[in-house]
Amino acid sequence: METTEILDFIETFRKTSGWNRVPREKALRRDLSGMEMFDPPLAGTAAANDPSFLLLKSREAVGPQFLLPGEWLPGAGSVVSFFLPFTSRVREANGKSGPEPAPEWLHGRIEGQEFIDRLSRALVEHLREAGGDAVSPAVDPRFASCTGRNTVFRDQNGTPLPVTFTSNWSERHVAFVCGLGTFGLSKGLITSLGVAGRFGSVITSFPLVPDNVVPEDLYGNCTLCGECAAKCPAGAISPEKGKDHVLCSEYLGLMKEKHSPRYGCGKCQTGVPCEKGIPAKRQR
Ligand code: SF4
Numbered sequence: 457m458e459t460t461e462i463l464d465f466i467e468t469f470r471k472t473s474g475w476n477r478v479p480r481e482k483a484l485r486r487d488l489s490g491m492e493m494f495d496p497p498l499a500g501t502a503a504a505n506d507p508s509f510l511l512l513k514s515r516e517a518v519g520p521q522f523l524l525p526g527e528w529l530p531g532a533g534s535v536v537s538f539f540l541p542f543t544s545r546v547r548e549a550n551g552k553s554g555p556e557p558a559p560e561w562l563h564g565r566i567e568g569q570e571f572i573d574r575l576s577r578a579l580v581e582h583l584r585e586a587g588g589d590a591v592s593p594a595v596d597p598r599f600a601s602c603t604g605r606n607t608v609f610r611d612q613n614g615t616p617l618p619v620t621f622t623s624n625w626s627e628r629h630v631a632f633v634c635g636l637g638t639f640g641l642s643k644g645l646i647t648s649l650g651v652a653g654r655f656g657s658v659i660t661s662f663p664l665v666p667d668n669v670v671p672e673d674l675y676g677n678c679t680l681c682g683e684c685a686a687k688c689p690a691g692a693i694s695p696e697k698g699k700d701h702v703l704c705s706e707y708l709g710l711m712k713e714k715h716s717p718r719y720g721c722g723k724c725q726t727g728v729p730c731e732k733g734i735p736a737k738r739q740r
């Protein structure tokens with residue numbers, strides 16, 4: 457098994473499964489029926505015992521509740537992270553739709569995530585059929601996250617951990633370790649194909665050849681231009697203080713009330729210089 461085979465599997469699933477298109481019965485407008493949500497993927501591979509995963513247990517990264525690859529899958533050999541960028545139709549509609557999420561974006565966020573979940577399960581099955589073992593944490597029953605003020609995580613003694621807006625597996629942080637990009641002021645991960653898209657990952661027993669270079673600069677791809685802060689309708693991003701997760705979450709809650717069962721925003725990912733690639737550094 458090689459990473460290129462996994463990348464080929466993802467691309468074939470994207471092109472042929474049918475799940476990368478908005479189903480007719482769910483389309484928010486007639487012209488959105490059949491709309492493609494994702495372009496071709498990127499993937500990166502890290503050894504399951506890469507010491508950078510251990511750093512994700514610190515409070516400055518994901519937190520002590522983060523489970524290591526070997527905790528998800530005893531005998532883990534490798535972690536593959538993948539990124540699927542949204543199509544120009546999804547990105548551009550959201551870049552132009554004012555403070556409200558465009559219907560194209562709502563589909564990308566919800567039906568797009570359903571696609572990622574189906575892909576992750578299919579990838580696990582594929583790796584098992586190939587003779588290995590695999591887990592995709594985001595679709596595993598052990599996955600847990602908390603977005604509110606109260607944590608759901610406890611230490612070995614049962615004491616609640618003082619962490620919020622976090623989970624026991626973070627796709628963005630895992631993508632960072634797998635060498636797919638660096639963080640931006642908006643806290644999105646800026647890859648070579650930009651920030652606007654969705655991540656997924658799989659842990660496998662196959663000892664794939666690692667191809668990751670963990671960036672030394674956490675924010676190396678971000679120019680700190682501040683355009684994501686200017687676009688945020690909730691005022692949740694500030695060049696001085698970074699991102700306020702409470703304000704962002706409250707705005708997403710408001711959007712859910714208006715667009716239920718869908719929700720989303722993504723204004724900090726569209727119509728900004730890092731939307732579809734690594735922005736050019738400004739001349740000093
Ligand atoms: S819009 Fe500018 S400041 Fe915000 S994440 Fe992108 S590059 Fe960084």
Ligand code: SF4
Nearest residue numbers: 688704721722723724
């Ligand atoms: S998702 Fe929307 S509310 Fe949240 S930080 Fe980005 S622009 Fe602001």
